[in-house]
Amino acid sequence: MILRLRAVLGCFAVAGCLLFAxxxxxxxxxxxxAFSAPxxxxxxxxxxxxxxxxxxxxxxxGAFAMITLYRSVAAGSQSKANFDTAWAELAxxxxxxxxPQMGPTKEDNGWEIQTGSALxxxxxxxxxxxxxxxxAENKMASALLVTNSTVFQTELGGFxxxxxxxxxxxxxxxxxxxxxxxxxxxxxxxxxxxxxAPGSFTYQFTFLAVxxxxxxxxxxxxxxxxxxxxxxxxxxxxGRRKTAGNEVQFDYGEFGVTRMEPVADGKMSYPPGSxxxxxxxxxxxxxxxxxxxxxxxxxxxxxxxxxxxxxxRADGTFINNSVMTxxxxxxxxxxGTKDSGSGTYEIQDFTIVFKYSDGTVxxxxxxxxxxxxxxxxxxxxxxxxxxxxxKD
Numbered sequence: 001m002i003l004r005l006r007a008v009l010g011c012f013a014v015a016g017c018l019l020f021a022x023x024x025x026x027x028x029x030x031x032x033x034a035f036s037a038p039x040x041x042x043x044x045x046x047x048x049x050x051x052x053x054x055x056x057x058x059x060x061x062g063a064f065a066m067i068t069l070y071r072s073v074a075a076g077s078q079s080k081a082n083f084d085t086a087w088a089e090l091a092x093x094x095x096x097x098x099x100p101q102m103g104p105t106k107e108d109n110g111w112e113i114q115t116g117s118a119l120x121x122x123x124x125x126x127x128x129x130x131x132x133x134x135x136a137e138n139k140m141a142s143a144l145l146v147t148n149s150t151v152f153q154t155e156l157g158g159f160x161x162x163x164x165x166x167x168x169x170x171x172x173x174x175x176x177x178x179x180x181x182x183x184x185x186x187x188x189x190x191x192x193x194x195x196x197a198p199g200s201f202t203y204q205f206t207f208l209a210v211x212x213x214x215x216x217x218x219x220x221x222x223x224x225x226x227x228x229x230x231x232x233x234x235x236x237x238x239g240r241r242k243t244a245g246n247e248v249q250f251d252y253g254e255f256g257v258t259r260m261e262p263v264a265d266g267k268m269s270y271p272p273g274s275x276x277x278x279x280x281x282x283x284x285x286x287x288x289x290x291x292x293x294x295x296x297x298x299x300x301x302x303x304x305x306x307x308x309x310x311x312x313r314a315d316g317t318f319i320n321n322s323v324m325t326x327x328x329x330x331x332x333x334x335x336g337t338k339d340s341g342s343g344t345y346e347i348q349d350f351t352i353v354f355k356y357s358d359g360t361v362x363x364x365x366x367x368x369x370x371x372x373x374x375x376x377x378x379x380x381x382x383x384x385x386x387x388x389x390x391k392d
Contacts, residue, residue, distance in 0.1 A: 027162075031071045032134075032141045036162035038067070038155050050254060054159075056152060063149035064127075067159060070142040074235040077334040078222045079105065079135035083114035085219040085237055086142050088206070089255040091129050095120040095146070099204055100131070110168035111136040136168045138235040138333065187212070188225045190350050191279040192367065193270060194375060203375055205384045207367075208250065208258075208279070209350070214241045216250050218258065222383050223328050224351025224365040233332045247272055282367055288347045289314045294380060294387040296323075302390045309387060318345050318354065323382065325354050325362035338362050352382065 027036045030052045037043065041054040050071050057064040070090075075082045091097040100116025107113070117130035127148030134141045143163065145156055188209040196203055207220040215230045216239045230238050239252035248268060250258040261272035266281035293308035295301040302308075311319040319342045327335045343356040352366035367381040379386040 030069045032139075032165055033069055033143065034162075034164040034166075035069070035159065038159050041067075041155075056155070058149075058151060061149070061151070063147075063151045065147040065149070065152035065156060066145070067156070068144040068146075070144070072139045072141040073237065075135060075138060075140035076221050076233070076236050076332060077135070077138055077328075079112040079114050079133065079140075081219050081221055082135050082140045083116060083131070083133045084206075085255075086133055086140065087116060087131055088218065089252065090142070090144055091118070091120070091131055093256060093258075094122075095125075095129055096122040097129050108134075109165050111141075111165045134165050136165075141165060187284070187349055188228075190220065190225065190282045190367070191268070192282060193277065193279045194369075195277075196375075203369075203386070205369075205381065207365075207384070210241050215239075216241045218250065218252060220350070220365050221332065222326060222365055223332060223334075223363050224349065226349040226351035226353065226363070228332070232330070235332065282350070285347050285350060285366060285368055288368075289316060290380065293390040295390075296385055296387050299378065299388045299391075301388060302392070308390065312345070316344050316346070318342060320354070323364075323387075325364055327360065327362045 028034070038054055038056070041056045044053040044055070046052075052069045054067040055065070075085075087097075087100055091100070097120040098118045100118045103115035103117075105112060105114060111134040113132065113134050115130065115132045117128060120127060120129050125148075127146060130145045132143050132145075145160075147156065188211050190207060190209050192205055192207045194203045194205045209217045209220055209225050209228075211229060217228075217236060218239060219237075221228065221233070221236065228236075230236075237252065237255065239250050239255075239258075242249050242251060246261055248260045248262060250260075252258070258270075259272055260268040260270045260279060263269050263278070268279045269275070270277050270279055290312035291314040293302075293311050295306055295309040297304065297306045297309075307321060309321055310323045311321075320338075320340055322339055324337050324339045326337050329335055338354075338356065338360055341356040341358065341360070343354060345355070346353045347366055350366055352364055354360075354362045354364075356362070364382040365384075369376040369379055369381050369386065376386050376388075378389045378391060380389075381387075
């Protein structure tokens with residue numbers, strides 16, 4: 001069974017590259033998604049119009065498949081961050097799905113498409129789940145496919161090939177130099193969880209941020225948290241923090257409630273009662289100065305003859321050789337990227353702001369993984385990616 005499921009996983013990875021491709025077969029629409037309904041499948045529409053679902057089952061063999069289309073929602077401009085949030089709510093939480101195997105990022109009709117698939121096993125149910133998200137104009141459309149058999153491979157593939165998204169203006173990858181000011185907002189409280197990546201020297205990280213007023217983000221945007229609030233970023237998927245008995249709950253409305261239990265100062269078990277899965281509160285990094293050469297290749301990048309990706313100095317200057325930094329306007333819309341240059345840096349509210357000598361202002365989310373019980377004492381995190389300090 002495991003071998004068959006892994007075969008399906010491979011099929012999903014290939015199919016994901018075709019999802020939302022231009023096709024003349026689409027016959028109807030659901031919200032932003034045009035599609036051709038699979039013949040002979042049962043059809044369910046949620047009373048509130050939030051989802052449209054198709055299912056099929058072979059009772060003799062126990063094989064099943066399910067397709068769910070989700071009404072588009074307001075989202076950030078970063079397609080991978082949007083995907084991560086959707087995966088947590090639509091795949092990991094209900095199915096105990098493992099970390100997704102990501103396909104390549106695709107551009108189609110101005111939408112940025114992210115595809116991920118993974119095995120899952122919950123109770124007596126096991127199979128493969130694939131999530132595909134399309135991000136454009138600060139909104140996200142999603143489709144979820146679940147099956148436990150190769151029996152429905154042809155039908156799933158046909159449905160995938162029929163999907164379309166409407167054309168939107170294509171996002172630019174570079175912009176002229178800008179002198180946009182970065183305005184500070186409320187200071188957030190940031191929590192993270194981590195676990196070793198299978199077969200790797202590194203770790204997988206998940207984050208959440210809580211503002212003093214109780215607003216919460218279940219995934220930190222790649223721009224960081226400087227100046228980010230519900231008022232300045234209404235397009236992000238916000239929730240509310242609340243307490244219920246001995247639990248801390250993060251309520252994301254239609255996307256569900258994440259439950260945790262405080263077990264020590266700065267530490268919460270997830271879910272409540274867990275003895276192995278925890279979130280840790282990160283210490284603030286405001287005003288931090290860094291000194292050294294960093295690269296993301298591996299902890300031994302220097303010994304392998306790799307050059308530094310970025311160099312920081314304690315006087316507040318930097319030299320960027322190859323790290324992608326992102327340029328945003330005041331509403332959180334990404335205007336472009338910059339991956340080389342030099343200038344000065346500032347760190348505030350879990351955000352590193354790069355002020356390049358040509359006037360460009362760019363930024364990334366920033367954390368020290370050693371704070372709060374982290375596993376990488378010689379690394380910094382920009383976004384969710386570790387950059388390792390050169391060790392001679």
